[in-house]
Amino acid sequence: MKPEFERRFETRLVPAPDGCACVILLLADEIPVRVPRGEYALRLRYKYRLDDLASLVNSVDSNATLDECQIALTQPMGGVWNV
Numbered sequence: 001m002k003p004e005f006e007r008r009f010e011t012r013l014v015p016a017p018d019g020c021a022c023v024i025l026l027l028a029d030e031i032p033v034r035v036p037r038g039e040y041a042l043r044l045r046y047k048y049r050l051d052d053l054a055s056l057v058n059s060v061d062s063n064a065t066l067d068e069c070q071i072a073l074t075q076p077m078g079g080v081w082n083v
Contacts, residue, residue, distance in 0.1 A: 037078045
């Protein structure tokens with residue numbers, strides 16, 4: 001079953017100092033928000049290479065420039081937003 005996107009947030013990833021993990025921030029109008037309790041589907045798009053930064057992987061197809069992944073998660077804490 002393909003997830004439906006009811007609310008749209010901008011996603012920003014803040015990497016750990018060693019680059020092995022990150023914190024996912026959801027933004028509404030460029031402001032980080034606490035999301036309500038519920039189920040979320042995230043679509044993350046990222047580029048393999050960016051000028052002046054190290055490549056994410058060395059063996060990527062030279063024709064590939066970006067990738068996308070989708071994840072689903074449950075936010076068990078927080079209030080409920082009235083829509």
